[in-house]
Structures are given as structure tokens and as C-alpha cells.
Amino acid sequence: MKALVKKESREGLWLEDVAEPEIGINDVLVKIARTAICGTDVHIYEWDQWARKTIKTPLVIGHEFVGTVARTGENVSDYKPGDLVSGEGHVVCGRCRNCLAGRRHLCKDPRGIGIDRDGAFAEYLSLPVTNVWYCDKAIPTDVLSCFDPLGNAVHTAGTYNVVGEDVLITGAGPIGCMATAVARQIGARYIVVTDVNPYRLEMAKKMGASLTVDVRTDSIEGAQKKLGMKEGFDVGMEMSGSPDALRGMLGNMAHGGKIALLGLLPSTEIDWDFVVFNGLTITGIYGRKMYETWYKVTMLIQSGLDIEPVITHRFGYADFEAGFEAMRSGQSGKVILNWTN
Numbered sequence: 001m002k003a004l005v006k007k008e009s010r011e012g013l014w015l016e017d018v019a020e021p022e023i024g025i026n027d028v029l030v031k032i033a034r035t036a037i038c039g040t041d042v043h044i045y046e047w048d049q050w051a052r053k054t055i056k057t058p059l060v061i062g063h064e065f066v067g068t069v070a071r072t073g074e075n076v077s078d079y080k081p082g083d084l085v086s087g088e089g090h091v092v093c094g095r096c097r098n099c100l101a102g103r104r105h106l107c108k109d110p111r112g113i114g115i116d117r118d119g120a121f122a123e124y125l126s127l128p129v130t131n132v133w134y135c136d137k138a139i140p141t142d143v144l145s146c147f148d149p150l151g152n153a154v155h156t157a158g159t160y161n162v163v164g165e166d167v168l169i170t171g172a173g174p175i176g177c178m179a180t181a182v183a184r185q186i187g188a189r190y191i192v193v194t195d196v197n198p199y200r201l202e203m204a205k206k207m208g209a210s211l212t213v214d215v216r217t218d219s220i221e222g223a224q225k226k227l228g229m230k231e232g233f234d235v236g237m238e239m240s241g242s243p244d245a246l247r248g249m250l251g252n253m254a255h256g257g258k259i260a261l262l263g264l265l266p267s268t269e270i271d272w273d274f275v276v277f278n279g280l281t282i283t284g285i286y287g288r289k290m291y292e293t294w295y296k297v298t299m300l301i302q303s304g305l306d307i308e309p310v311i312t313h314r315f316g317y318a319d320f321e322a323g324f325e326a327m328r329s330g331q332s333g334k335v336i337l338n339w340t341n
């Protein structure tokens with residue numbers, strides 16, 4: 001089968017013919033229809049420091065996908081060939097304290113598809129049945145291929161109650177933009193989104209931001225003033241991984257404000273006294289809840305959540321270089337690869 005492989009320890013990806021993956025008795029073989037490119041995949045493409053220390057070559061990469069069941073292992077009874085499925089990319093141990101307590105998103109030893117084991121940028125993917133998510137066929141295929149990052153957005157936006165609250169989102173990448181639409185749908189009052197990329201701020205506007213702020217020229221304080229806010233934001237979602245963005249957020253929170261961190265931050269100096277004196281709550285968010293988040297993602301789409309403005313590019317898998325180029329340009333939202341042509 002065709003697959004996008006991290007074959008060599010240098011920048012790039014290679015479209016290769018590789019063996020179809022084997023399935024065990026508890027696994028499902030998925031025929032991939034669409035995949036979406038994640039920032040993680042771009043790190044692997046570029047072979048940055050994180051990728052070099054994390055990825056063992058050769059590896060089929062990719063973890064955002066939708067497809068149909070091709071074949072199932074003999075223990076699998078709840079899926080049949082042809083079923084439309086996506087899946088959770090973290091394969092958990094099932095035995096640690098958190099897994100046993102039903103908090104699988106907090107597993108001590110998760111293995112990521114497309115990171116620690118072969119991934120979804122291929123014609124076929126083998127996945128444990130416990131990781132497979134049955135898809136509603138009424139939802140567009142391209143949208144289904146984005147359930148993984150949309151799950152990040154829903155997990156983050158659902159961490160704190162945003163009903164009637166003022167929300168600050170730093171980072172207007174695809175997940176920040178999807179979180180904007182989610183916060184809008186679940187009842188936030190003002191949603192201010194910051195970035196340094198006008199293309200992405202425009203996308204955030206389409207997704208329901210009350211106001212967008214290009215922090216190169218405007219300030220979050222100015223946005224508060226414009227909106228007639230007096231005491232700061234109730235809920236913050238840090239999606240950029242930028243230390244400056246986090247510091248800007250901290251300085252604009254209401255007393256007792258709550259912050260969810262999704263962006264991967266480098267070592268960052270924080271004025272901790274300020275956090276203490278203002279009674280701020282900060283929570284790290286990783287992945288999606290299994291499978292509460294997947295359930296909510298499906299229900300939110302069924303109740304009108306529209307993420308299609310974030311899907312900006314579509315390519316056949318053979319044109320993956322153009323897809324990664326679009327991702328790296330910053331002039332893009334989600335980039336979809338089609339594996340059926």
C-alpha cells in the first residue's frame with residue numbers, strides 16, 4: 001500500500017510502498033478515506049529537535065483520519081466492514097491507575113499513532129477496537145477527518161464553564177479557531193482571539209470571535225476597553241505555545257480567572273506571585289477525554305457547530321508536498337489529504 005513514511009533522519013517525508021499493516025484479534029483495519037495534517041506532522045516533516053528525539057525511523061506518520069472498516073480481528077464483534085470510523089490516536093495501557101479509573105486520557109503510558117507506532121497517512125491503518133469511533137454518515141467526511149483536533153478544542157473549551165463568560169483565546173491556529181466556534185456555541189459572551197497572523201485572525205472572525213487582536217499592533221487591554229469590559233477575562237485558552245501570549249493572558253484575567261493551556265510552551269518565566277494574588281487557576285490539557293470528548297464533538301456538530309471555514313486546503317495524497325507547504329506557509333487552516341484517488 002501507499003504510505004507517507006518518515007524514512008530518513010532528515011527533513012522531508014517519503015511516499016513509499018509498504019506492507020499493509022497486520023491486525024491482531026482485537027484490532028480493526030481501517031481503509032483510510034481522508035486525513036488531516038496536524039502541526040505535529042509538520043514538526044516530524046521538518047525534523048526539529050522534538051521530532052529527532054521522539055520519532056524512530058522508519059515510521060508511517062499521521063493521526064487525524066476517517067475511513068471505513070476493511071477487516072476486523074476475530075474478537076471484534078461491534079464493527080463490520082464498510083462502517084464509517086475515525087479513531088483516538090492515543091493507544092492507552094489499560095492497566096495504570098488512571099486507565100482503570102476510566103480516566104484514559106491521563107494514562108501514564110500512552111502510545112501515539114503516527115508517533116510511537118505506524119499512523120494514518122496510508123491506505124490502511126491497524127488500530128485496537130477500543131480506539132475506534134463510529135462516525136455519523138451525515139457529517140461531511142472532511143469534517144470527520146478533523147475530529148482529533150476538534151476534540152482538542154472541545155476538551156479545552158469545555159474545561160471550564162464559559163456560559164455568559166468572557167473568553168480570551170491566544171492563538172488563532174485551527175484549534176484556536178475551532179475553540180472559538182465551540183465557546184460561541186456553548187454560550188460565551190465575548191470571545192477575543194489574539195495572534196500575529198492576519199490570515200488566521202480573519203479565520204477566527206469567521207468562527208465567531210467578538211474581536212480579534214493582532215498583538216503586533218494592538219493590545220488585549222485595548223480590546224477589553226473596546227468591548228466595555230471592566231474586570232478582565234473569566235476564562236483563558238492558551239493555544240499558541242508563545243510565552244508572550246501566556247504573559248499577555250495572565251495580565252488580562254479577572255481575579256479568580258481560569259486558564260486552560262493546550263499550546264506547548266517552551267520554558268517560560270512566569271510571575272507566580274501574580275498568579276497567587278489573583279487566585280488564578282491554570283490547567284494543562286492533553287488530548288481528548290476517551291470518549292466523552294468524542295461524544296460531545298459528534299453532538300456539537302449535530303447541533304449546528306460548523307468548522308468548515310477552518311478547512312482551507314484539499315489535496316490528493318500524492319500531492320502531500322503541496323499540503324505540507326500550505327501548512328508551513330501559515331496561510332492555511334486545516335489541510336486535508338484524500339486517500340481514495
Ligand SMILES: [Zn+2]
Binds near residue numbers: 095110
Ligand atoms: Zn494507562
